[in-house]
Amino acid sequence: MAAKTEKRLMSALPAGEFFGRRREYDELMLHAWSTGGLRLVSPPCGGSSELLKQVSDALFFDSSEIVPFYFAFRASDESARNAATRFLQEFLLQMISYRRRDPSVYASSPDICELSDLTVGNDAEWFVHVQLKKENGQMTCFKRPIAPYIVPLDDSEKDAYRRLRVHKTEALAA
Numbered sequence: 001m002a003a004k005t006e007k008r009l010m011s012a013l014p015a016g017e018f019f020g021r022r023r024e025y026d027e028l029m030l031h032a033w034s035t036g037g038l039r040l041v042s043p044p045c046g047g048s049s050e051l052l053k054q055v056s057d058a059l060f061f062d063s064s065e066i067v068p069f070y071f072a073f074r075a076s077d078e079s080a081r082n083a084a085t086r087f088l089q090e091f092l093l094q095m096i097s098y099r100r101r102d103p104s105v106y107a108s109s110p111d112i113c114e115l116s117d118l119t120v121g122n123d124a125e126w127f128v129h130v131q132l133k134k135e136n137g138q139m140t141c142f143k144r145p146i147a148p149y150i151v152p153l154d155d156s157e158k159d160a161y162r163r164l165r166v167h168k169t170e171a172l173a174a
Contacts, residue, residue: 007061009103010070011053021051028055032066060098067098089115092126099123 008014024040031038032055042048052070059068071090077083092115097106099120110118116127133140153161 009057011057
């Protein structure tokens with residue numbers, strides 16, 4: 001199976017060494033340019049992960065319009081929250097690498113703070129918390145950067161924190 005490129009980002013094998021899946025590879029590449037869903041069913045160790053990585057690599061290096069994204073759940077995630085956190089970080093990492101057209105961004109595995117410094121265009125909008133607060137009896141949205149986590153609190157936030165905080169001595173006594 002020879003893809004258009006021999007460059008690798010995620011795949012374990014060079015495209016020229018990944019054999020026997022040409023039909024599936026071509027179908028996935030064609031589907032990338034269409035709409036609708038596609039289900040890929042494969043037994044464990046059937047090569048589907050490598051097939052998806054081969055397609056993702058080809059789209060990364062050869063495509064001008066499609067942002068490829070690959071994610072696999074791991075036993076080490078241990079919880080849905082951990083998997084979701086890793087999913088978000090992986091999505092941002094792959095998106096920024098693609099938008100910069102720089103595979104070294106992906107290879108360097110930057111943390112979330114470093115990723116926010118690598119954004120291009122308006123991608124920085126991905127790195128904010130959208131929060132709600134009540135102003136004049138109405139709920140309003142405001143954005144707060146993800147990093148740094150040290151943010152100033154107004155007096156009402158400090159009071160709420162003090163009221164709701166569980167003190168170490170109370171926790172040990174329980």
